[in-house]
Amino acid sequence: AQTVTQSQPEMSVQEAETVTLSCTYDTSESDYYLFWYKQPPSRQMILVIRQEAYKQQNATENRFSVNFQKAAKSFSLKISDSQLGDAAMYFCAYRSATPTRDDKIIFGKGTRLHILP
Amino acid sequence: KAGVTQTPRYLIKTRGQQVTLSCSPISGHRSVSWYQQTPGQGLQFLFEYFSETQRNKGNFPGRFSGRQFSNSRSEMNVSTLELGDSALYLCASRRTSGGESIEQFFGPGTRLTVL
Numbered sequence: 001a002q003t004v005t006q007s008q009p010e011m012s013v014q015e016a017e018t019v020t021l022s023c024t025y026d027t028s029e030s031d032y033y034l035f036w037y038k039q040p041p042s043r044q045m046i047l048v049i050r051q052e053a054y055k056q057q058n059a060t061e062n063r064f065s066v067n068f069q070k071a072a073k074s075f076s077l078k079i080s081d082s083q084l085g086d087a088a089m090y091f092c093a094y095r096s097a098t099p100t101r102d103d104k105i106i107f108g109k110g111t112r113l114h115i116l117p
Numbered sequence: 118k119a120g121v122t123q124t125p126r127y128l129i130k131t132r133g134q135q136v137t138l139s140c141s142p143i144s145g146h147r148s149v150s151w152y153q154q155t156p157g158q159g160l161q162f163l164f165e166y167f168s169e170t171q172r173n174k175g176n177f178p179g180r181f182s183g184r185q186f187s188n189s190r191s192e193m194n195v196s197t198l199e200l201g202d203s204a205l206y207l208c209a210s211r212r213t214s215g216g217e218s219i220e221q222f223f224g225p226g227t228r229l230t231v232l
Contacts, residue, residue: 033219045207045223091160095219104150104173105209105221107160 002027004094006108013082014116020067021077021111023092031097034068035105036077040088048090051075053097079113087115119143121210121224129230135196138227142189142210148172149191150221151183154205163206166191167213195229203231 003026013019025034036048051059051068058066063080079086092108122141130136142149151163162175166185183193189210195202205228209221 037223042225043205044225045209047220047222050219104162104165104175105152106162107152109159 002029002032002094002096002106004092004106004108006092006111008111009109010112010114012114012116013079015082015084017082018078018080019082019113021079021090021092021113023075023077023108025073025075025092025094027073027094027096029096029098033095033097034066034075035093035095036064036066036075037091037093037107038086038088039091039110040085045091049077082115084115084117087113089113121208121222123206123208123224123227125227126225127228127230129232130198131232132198132200134198135194136198136229137192137194138206138208138229140191140193140208140210140224142191142208143212143222145212146210146222147189147213148211149185149189150209150211151191151193152207152209153177154207154226155203160207163193198231200231202229204229 005024032053034051038046038048049059049061049064065078067076089110089112091110094106124139148167150165152160154160164174165172169185180196185191205226207226208224211221
């Protein structure tokens with residue numbers, strides 16, 4: 001069974017600084033997707049960034065980028081120029097890309113990110 | 118395009134009662150998944166519906182059930198509520214026609230409190 005582990009329950013970063021959130025996962029599959037979701041205090045879960053396992057290039061979305069290390073099964077999220085609006089719970093998540101597999105997403109426990117003004 | 122909507126947003130019930138939660142997916146999305154979020158267990162998959170059929174089910178007791186209607190709206194039901202069922206219940210929809218969509222879009226959730 002696949003698992004997703006986020007070892008940092010909470011992190012803090014100064015506004016305008018850079019922070020990296022860690023995530024490791026375990027799977028025997030070769031084709032899958034990895035995601036970072038953001039859940040602000042309003043509770044609406046929002047997709048921040050996604051990575052297809054077959055792509056070697058790390059995904060980037062504006063101030064958000066990932067460091068995807070497939071062999072190490074590591075998938076960290078880097079937030080540059082942190083803003084107050086980045087304060088939220090961040091979830092790392094995994095989904096199989098195998099067509100016959102089910103649609104469920106496996107989530108890590110989350111990392112609560114605080115932005116210090 | 119409207120996002121995923123869930124009703125009600127908040128609910129208070131007592132042990133032993135049953136509850137029904139509703140989810141309306143994004144227009145055109147035919148896959149609806151449900152998740153339970155608690156501080157202790159995190160986010161856990163409940164079940165997924167596609168074309169009115171349950172396609173997959175998580176590891177939850179039979180007290181948790183769901184269904185999907187022809188318009189893709191989905192409901193989940195919890196019978197004989199227990200204190201441990203207090204949680205945020207999230208619904209997510211995904212486009213499955215015109216090319217499979219990878220991304221699931223989440224609703225705001227229903228906060229269920231069992232007293």
